[in-house]
Amino acid sequence: MNNLVEYLRSFQPLSDATAEAVLKISRPIKLEKHHLIHRAGDICQHIYLIVHGIARVFYYRDGKDITSHFILERDIIAAMDSLYSRQPSYYSIELLEDCELISVSYRKLEQLYTKFHDLESIGRRLAIECYLEENERNRSFQMYTAKERYLQLLEKHYDLPLRVKLGHIASYVGVTQVQLSRIRAEKVAF
Amino acid sequence: MNNLVEYLRSFQPLSDATAEAVLKISRPIKLEKHHLIHRAGDICQHIYLIVHGIARVFYYRDGKDITSHFILERDIIAAMDSLYSRQPSYYSIELLEDCELISVSYRKLEQLYTKFHDLESIGRRLAIECYLEENERNRSFQMYTAKERYLQLLEKHYDLPLRVKLGHIASYVGVTQVQLSRIRAEKVAF
DNA sequence: CGCCGAGTTGAACTGAATCAAGAAACGTGG
DNA sequence: CCACGTTTCTTGATTCAGTTCAACTCGGCG
Numbered sequence A, B: 001m002n003n004l005v006e007y008l009r010s011f012q013p014l015s016d017a018t019a020e021a022v023l024k025i026s027r028p029i030k031l032e033k034h035h036l037i038h039r040a041g042d043i044c045q046h047i048y049l050i051v052h053g054i055a056r057v058f059y060y061r062d063g064k065d066i067t068s069h070f071i072l073e074r075d076i077i078a079a080m081d082s083l084y085s086r087q088p089s090y091y092s093i094e095l096l097e098d099c100e101l102i103s104v105s106y107r108k109l110e111q112l113y114t115k116f117h118d119l120e121s122i123g124r125r126l127a128i129e130c131y132l133e134e135n136e137r138n139r140s141f142q143m144y145t146a147k148e149r150y151l152q153l154l155e156k157h158y159d160l161p162l163r164v165k166l167g168h169i170a171s172y173v174g175v176t177q178v179q180l181s182r183i184r185a186e187k188v189a190f
Numbered sequence C: 001c002g003c004c005g006a007g008t009t010g011a012a013c014t015g016a017a018t019c020a021a022g023a024a025a026c027g028t029g030g
Numbered sequence D: 001c002c003a004c005g006t007t008t009c010t011t012g013a014t015t016c017a018g019t020t021c022a023a024c025t026c027g028g029c030g
Helices: A004-009 A016-024 A080-085 A106-115 A117-143 A146-156 A166-173 A177-186 B004-009 B016-024 B080-085 B106-115 B117-143 B146-156 B166-173 B177-186
Strands: A026-031 A036-038 A046-052 A054-061 A064-072 A092-095 A099-105 B026-031 B036-038 B046-052 B054-061 B064-072 B092-095 B099-105
Touching: A004 A016, A016 A026, A016 A106, A016 A117, A046 A106, A054 A166, A054 B117, A064 A166, A064 B117, A080 A117, A080 B117, A099 A106, A106 A117, A106 B117, A117 A146, A117 B054, A117 B064, A117 B080, A117 B106, A117 B117, A146 A166, A146 A177, A166 A177, B004 B016, B016 B026, B016 B106, B016 B117, B046 B106, B054 B166, B064 B166, B080 B117, B099 B106, B106 B117, B117 B146, B146 B166, B146 B177, B166 B177
Parallel strands: none
Antiparallel strands: A026 A099, A036 A092, A046 A099, A054 A064, A054 A092, B026 B099, B036 B092, B046 B099, B054 B064, B054 B092
8 A cells, every 4th residue: 555546546546547647646755754734724735645744734723733643554634624625734744753654736636536437436435434534533522431432543543652642542532631541541551 | 404415515626417316316314313323333334414413423322322423414424433434433323303314335336436536536635634534533632621622512513412411521521411501601792 | 963743651630420309391190 | 272291491510631831751962
């Protein structure tokens, strides 16, 4: 999974002509830890596939930095709210490790959508995935406690606490860093 | 806005051939207050456009009934989580008034997606709208207090408290009915 | 060797949930 | 059309989970 075409094909088949057109608008880039690939207030213009590394989406509330998503390798990042609404984003995106990315202009991608039906079909699938993910996050806040969210996060990405700061995870699961520290103290490992 | 084609055309143009095909799979129906048009655990098979009336999406947590969405006339309802994931839904949908609806089989709609590129493009747009709505709901829980969410809900639908029970609104904004009653006591009207 | 950021731990505080009781609105049948 | 019972809404008192503030530990690094 080191190029965007492979990623897209994991959803649905893609004709060679479409694949070639997508490849033509893909740009591999390397950026280092702490780089902000998107700033709140800007309109998102690019989608990135993470080939290697990790990033987080975050925003500020009352001066406090709240993480809303972690994105790991083999997944795509963008300020989706802005990408889809064409309005300034509420979120910023920060790389938490040195990263290898593949960058695509969303404007160019949309042009390909109108040209290639098979690509637009995948585009629909991508939007659906975004919805489902956002819905799951909503549900996890509605139906589970912070502790349960933390444990579920560990199940998915057991190594996350080793790669990112506790404070980022705490705001992601919806408590203070102090409280998450207490939650961790309750259980044996991690 | 009394048919689905008009609704879809509010997003993007639709060729007459596509419109006709959509019309052919639309069924107008009338159902009365308290009818459950979808039950949690079932896989969602239909999308409904509300021509007249109001509905809510809800689920149970610890035996308590929590409303996650209100849907008013001129908007579409479905158990989106299940519709898109093809898994059993976490939500039920209840009509809160006698309703006129237009019903469409999602299976048939998907068949039309592959046949008509212009429809699939709108389908992508619909999924994006679902994402944006879900994202906004997430943000409102993250960034605002229950009181603020209540006031924002009033701004959008000033007559909602006259049409639905306080308890439903309370669970929607994320507090108990008792607490929402106190919130309302703080302000002048409604 | 001492500083600094990250994490842990303790104590006090606070906002919302819960429990409980009363008031108002609603509708159903006589 | 009224009377009664049920449901909905309000209000008060208590309780509790999580925040805040603050002190302390630990480990890496200049």
